[in-house]
Amino acid sequence: MDFTFTDDELAFREAISRFLMVEAAPEVLREIWETDSGRSPDLRHKMAEQGMTALSVPEECGGMGLGDVAWSLMTQELGYYGIPDSLADTAYVAEGLINDLPESIRDRQGWLERIAEGDVRIAVGHSVNPLVADAHLADLLLLEHEGEVHVLSREQVSLEDNPSIDSSRRLSRIRWEPSSSTRLVDSENGRALWESALNRGALSAAGQLLGLAQRMLDLSVDYAAQRKQFGKPIGSFQAVKHQLADVAGKIEFAKPVLYRAAYALEHADPLVDVHVSQAKLACGDAAWLAARHGIQVHGAMGYTWEVDLQMFMKRTWALDPDWGDRGFHKSRVAAHVLMDDAQLGPGHTFREA
Amino acid sequence: MDLTYTPQQQAFRREVRAWLADNVPLEPLANCDTREGFEQHREWERKLFDNRLSMVMWPEELGGRGCDLVEWLIFEEEYYGAGAPMRVNQNGQLLLGPTLMEFGSEEQKKRFLPRMAASDDMWAQGWSEPNAGSDMANISSKAIRDGDHYVINGQKTWSTRALFADWIFGLFRSDPNSSRHHGLSYLVVPLNAEGVTIRPIKALNGQDAFAEIFFDNVRVPIDNRIGEEGQGWRVAMATAGFERGLLLRSPARFQHAARRLVELYKRHQTQADRDPTIRDAVCEVWAGAEAYALSAYYTVGRLSRGERIGAEASINKVVWSELDLRLNETAMRILGPRGELLAEAPAIGEDAGWLEGFLFAQAGPIYAGSNEIQRNIIAERMLGLPKS
Numbered sequence: 001m002d003f004t005f006t007d008d009e010l011a012f013r014e015a016i017s018r019f020l021m022v023e024a025a026p027e028v029l030r031e032i033w034e035t036d037s038g039r040s041p042d043l044r045h046k047m048a049e050q051g052m053t054a055l056s057v058p059e060e061c062g063g064m065g066l067g068d069v070a071w072s073l074m075t076q077e078l079g080y081y082g083i084p085d086s087l088a089d090t091a092y093v094a095e096g097l098i099n100d101l102p103e104s105i106r107d108r109q110g111w112l113e114r115i116a117e118g119d120v121r122i123a124v125g126h127s128v129n130p131l132v133a134d135a136h137l138a139d140l141l142l143l144e145h146e147g148e149v150h151v152l153s154r155e156q157v158s159l160e161d162n163p164s165i166d167s168s169r170r171l172s173r174i175r176w177e178p179s180s181s182t183r184l185v186d187s188e189n190g191r192a193l194w195e196s197a198l199n200r201g202a203l204s205a206a207g208q209l210l211g212l213a214q215r216m217l218d219l220s221v222d223y224a225a226q227r228k229q230f231g232k233p234i235g236s237f238q239a240v241k242h243q244l245a246d247v248a249g250k251i252e253f254a255k256p257v258l259y260r261a262a263y264a265l266e267h268a269d270p271l272v273d274v275h276v277s278q279a280k281l282a283c284g285d286a287a288w289l290a291a292r293h294g295i296q297v298h299g300a301m302g303y304t305w306e307v308d309l310q311m312f313m314k315r316t317w318a319l320d321p322d323w324g325d326r327g328f329h330k331s332r333v334a335a336h337v338l339m340d341d342a343q344l345g346p347g348h349t350f351r352e353a
Numbered sequence: 354m355d356l357t358y359t360p361q362q363q364a365f366r367r368e369v370r371a372w373l374a375d376n377v378p379l380e381p382l383a384n385c386d387t388r389e390g391f392e393q394h395r396e397w398e399r400k401l402f403d404n405r406l407s408m409v410m411w412p413e414e415l416g417g418r419g420c421d422l423v424e425w426l427i428f429e430e431e432y433y434g435a436g437a438p439m440r441v442n443q444n445g446q447l448l449l450g451p452t453l454m455e456f457g458s459e460e461q462k463k464r465f466l467p468r469m470a471a472s473d474d475m476w477a478q479g480w481s482e483p484n485a486g487s488d489m490a491n492i493s494s495k496a497i498r499d500g501d502h503y504v505i506n507g508q509k510t511w512s513t514r515a516l517f518a519d520w521i522f523g524l525f526r527s528d529p530n531s532s533r534h535h536g537l538s539y540l541v542v543p544l545n546a547e548g549v550t551i552r553p554i555k556a557l558n559g560q561d562a563f564a565e566i567f568f569d570n571v572r573v574p575i576d577n578r579i580g581e582e583g584q585g586w587r588v589a590m591a592t593a594g595f596e597r598g599l600l601l602r603s604p605a606r607f608q609h610a611a612r613r614l615v616e617l618y619k620r621h622q623t624q625a626d627r628d629p630t631i632r633d634a635v636c637e638v639w640a641g642a643e644a645y646a647l648s649a650y651y652t653v654g655r656l657s658r659g660e661r662i663g664a665e666a667s668i669n670k671v672v673w674s675e676l677d678l679r680l681n682e683t684a685m686r687i688l689g690p691r692g693e694l695l696a697e698a699p700a701i702g703e704d705a706g707w708l709e710g711f712l713f714a715q716a717g718p719i720y721a722g723s724n725e726i727q728r729n730i731i732a733e734r735m736l737g738l739p740k741s
Contacts, residue, residue, distance in 0.1 A: 001362065001423045002355040003654035069354050221736045236739040238725070241732035248731055249668040256651035257644050263356050278640050334636045337615055344639065345612035346430035346605035347366070349646045350356050 001350075003256070005073065009066075012051075013073040019050050020081040026308040029082055033167040037137055039086060047083075048118020053091040058099065061112035068096075068203060072262035075204050079211025079319075082311050084168040085133040086121050088204045094122035094142055097149070097197045105184060107151075111140070126198055128324050131162055131171040144194050145178040147187030152176060166318035167311070199265055199276045201323035206261070206276075206283040210254055212316045213283070213290035217247045219309050220294040223301070234297070243293040250286035257282040269351055274336040277329035284326065287316040356650075358427070365420075366427045372404060373435035384709075385441045386560035391475075391517040394441035398472035408446055408470045415462075416470040422653040426603070426646075433605035444513065445469045445476025447600045449522045449541075456539075456580040456588050465541070477515035477544070479523025479566065480589070482508055487726050489524075490533040490586070494568060496525035496540055498582075501575050503527065503540060505548075505568040511720075515564040516553045518544060524585045537585035541577045542568075557712045601721065602673045604646035610680055610710070611642035617687055617704065625687045634683040641676045648672075664734040667727035674717030674724060681711035 023046055032040045047053065055070060057063020071092050078088055095115050101108050114120040123138035135141060136159060143150045143157075159172040176182075185193060221244060224235030234240050261279035264272040291313040295302035302309050320326075336342060358366070382397065383390030401407040402416055409428045411417025420428065440446070450469055453462055468474040485491040494507025505525055515521060521542050528536030544551065548571040553561035580588040618625055618635045625631045648669070652662060684707040685692040696705040718724040732738045 001358055001650065002657075003650045004354060004658050006354075217736075221738065224738060232741075233739050235732075236741045238729065238741060241736075241738050241741075242725070242728040244736055244738065245671075245728040245731035248735055249671055252665060252668050253644050253648055253672060256647035259354070259651070260356065260647050263354055267356075278643065281640065282644060330633065330636065333640060334632065337636050337639045338619070338632075342615070344608075344615055346434040346608040346646075347427075349430075349608070349643060349650070350358070 003259070005069070009070050009073060012070070013077060016050060016052060016074060016077050017080070020077060020083065024081045024083060026082070026311060029168065029311065038168065038170045039084065039134070039137055044087070044118065047087060052087065053118040054116040055091060056095055056099070057112050057116040061109055062116040063112070067266040068200070068262040069259065069266055072203065072207050072258050075207025076211035076214070079208030079315075080215045082168060082212070082215070082315055086137070088208065089124055089133060090120065090122045091115060092204050093124050093197060093201045096200045097124065097142055097193060100193050100196055101185065102189070124197065124201065125174055126194060126201065126323070128198055128328065129322060130173070132174050134170050135159055135172040135174055136161070136170050141174070143174070143176065147191040147194060148178065148183050149185040149190045149193055150178050150182040151184045152182050156182065164318055166314040168315060169318055196265070198323060199272055202276050202280045202329070203258070203261055203265060205319045205322045206258055206280045209283040209287040209316060209319055210251065210258055212312050212319070213247065213251050213286040216287075216290040216294040216309060216312050216316070217244065217251065219312070220244055220297045224297050240297055243297060247286070247290045247293050250289050254279070254282040254286045271336070271351065273332050277324070277332040280324065280329045281326065281333070284320045288320065291316045362423060362427060365424055366431060369406070369428055369431040370435070372406065373431055373437055376400065377435050377437045382438050384560060385439055386514065386556070386558065386562040388517055391441060391514065394438055395472050395475065397438050398440070398442055402471040407472070408450070411450070411466070411470060415466050422656065423650070426605070426649060426653065429603040429605040430608070433603070433609040436609070441514070442469065442472045442475050443601065444478050445474065445520075448478070449476055452579060452588060452591055455591060460576070461579065474520050475518040477512045477518035477521045479509040479512060479521040479542070481511045483510055487723050492524050492526055492537060494525050495529055496527045496538055497529060498527065498575070499572070502572045503538075503575060503578070505540070505542065505571040505573065508565060508567050510565040511554070511563050512566055513563045515544065515551055515566055516561050520544060521566065522579070524589050527582055527585070534586035536583050538582050539579040539585035539588040540573060541579065542571060542573050546571050546573065557715065558709060604642065604649045607642040607673065607676055607680065608646055611639045614638055614680055614684055617684055617707070621687050624689065628686065631683065631686055634679065634686070638676070638680045638683055641679070645673060645676060664730050667730040670721060671724050671727050677714040677717050681707065681714040685711050
């Protein structure tokens with residue numbers, strides 16, 4: 001039993017955090033929003049140089065060969081700095097799906113190599129999400145059709161743009177025709193692939209939500225320490241303190257739930273579905289509370305476009321229902337807890353106990 | 354990261370499980386807030402001690418097994434999973450015990466720890482006073498030096514099961530001219546000493562669950578002081594940290610209760626589902642107990658990396674106390690009109706026990722430092738917000 005990260009994992013997280021602090025500052029992201037594509041090839045290139053696209057690509061394909069546990073730290077940084085969807089979707093969710101493909105599939109290795117190099121954007125369309133993120137720039141789309149895995153180029157689909165309140169989002173409804181020429185994996189083998197992809201997508205969103213919660217808490221603590229009313233910083237008042245203390249509590253208690261879910265996915269735990277859903281719910285809760293209490297602590301400033309809190313609140317509201325909304329994840333938890341022979345109670349937290 | 358148990362840890366789990374299966378009383382013991390129940394629990398504690406299971410983390414020479422924190426979590430999981438009796442000497446074993454190990458002299462350790470592990474001595478706490486509750490630094494009970502003794506005068510209150518206990522530990526003002534957290538000393542006092550009067554306080558459950566203690570020229574030798582004279586605050590803060598932190602409310606206790614809640618819900622599902630929020634509450638409580646267990650293992654991992662737990666102990670206290678409330682409130686909602694029934698009421702049948710848990714849960718956010726105080730600590734020490 002060793003519920004810790006390695007020094008290497010922690011050092012990598014630290015390096016990514018320092019890099020994003022400089023390269024993805026809020027003013028940079030706001031400028032990128034205003035561009036036609038909403039994406040910056042330059043920033044993407046720099047992130048690839050840092051190794052962010054190669055994290056879980058196998059070493060023989062030019063990657064670092066790390067897994068979901070390492071991504072549970074990385075996704076928090078992506079959330080903390082409000083990095084748009086495409087990076088995690090390509091380098092984590094799509095990479096995981098491609099990595100799980102049978103090795104007999106001809107293009108598998110080439111795709112993995114291109115992901116590691118950072119010169120490909122892949123959008124993932126799963127039926128749990130009515131819209132697909134970042135399809136407008138995708139070199140490749142991995143799409144679900146009744147459990148089958150289809151691969152299409154952008155030219156093979158038609159996109160309907162659906163603007164979101166989260167200015168970093170680029171969402172499309174996709175029209176496309178599944179055919180035998182687009183089908184990569186049949187439904188018999190595809191369903192398990194999509195189940196893992198869904199869990200990976202949900203964990204990606206959960207990690208980002210936890211990072212967003214921490215960012216909103218940090219912004220709110222800074223604001224409460226410098227904003228004065230009645231001659232004192234508002235952060236000295238108990239009513240303000242307690243709102244932020246509750247956010248800190250939610251964040252601290254969501255972390256191990258996220259990490260255990262990542263471990264379960266990486267090690268193919270039979271209870272991975274319920275563990276991932278617990279993580280998604282816990283991280284979503286933390287982020288919603290951080291947004292609600294964050295805007296309350298910011299007062300009217302929190303309701304403005306100008307103050308950066310808005311970027312992280314809106315991303316929270318957008319990501320929380322991504323890869324399964326609360327109803328979806330609560331149903332999976334309830335199915336486990338209420339089934340007839342459920343192994344509940346002390347001693348059943350970890351699998352083989 | 355490796356979230357599997359070693360073969361040794363699994364063997365330890367099997368050993369504890371087997372022993373408990375053979376030894377846990379089939380009939381529940383009497384309520385430990387009564388004299389009869391208290392003594393039954395003391396007997397149970399002695400049985401645990403005789404098998405070196407009362408304080409598994411303590412070294413072998415003190416009657417323990419030298420277990421690490423993971424093994425302690427395993428022990429707790431098996432203990433609560435087996436429905437074993439409440440640990441009636443926790444005040445001593447979990448709060449004073451670690452304090453003695455850190456601040457006590459060798460002589461004090463020898464004198465108190467083995468008897469504590471065996472529950473030959475039962476311990477009560479002496480922190481709160483009528484005018485020192487959340488504001489603990491306002492303590493006014495005095496312990497004035499007279500040769501090689503202290504002479505204690507004053508009053509302590511809210512002391513759990515002090516009516517039946519043998520000793521009390523707490524803070525007393527040894528410098529009469531001091532104020533706040535200066536000039537306090539940490540003393541242990543036998544409750545049968547001349548000049549000690551214990552007056553029971555009837556708790557919400559109608560039992561003499563706690564007491565106020567009056568000290569009238571009570572003389573204790575200076576050997577009964579833990580740590581330096583005037584340094585009591587620092588010693589006490591360490592104890593308060595243990596209490597709020599991992600040890601006092603191990604996750605297994607709530608996981609066991611959450612499992613019972615799921616079973617209660619399933620027994621009464623038709624009735625419960627008329628309120629569609631109950632099912633969700635049951636699942637949330639289960640997930641909350643699991644999150645608390647995961648947090649405990651994660652904390653153990655952090656400690657093993659040499660990290661220190663600071664204000665996070667306060668988060669723990671808020672979380673377990675509010676989880677316990679939600680858990681028992683949900684049970685009361687499932688029971689509906691039978692929720693009010695005492696355990697001896699025929700109509701409550703196999704659903705007995707929730708009312709007692711519900712009442713006790715009301716105290717959780719108050720004792721061991723009220724949750725308001727905990728939230729102040731989180732905000733000031735963890736988030737760095739300014740003091741009011």
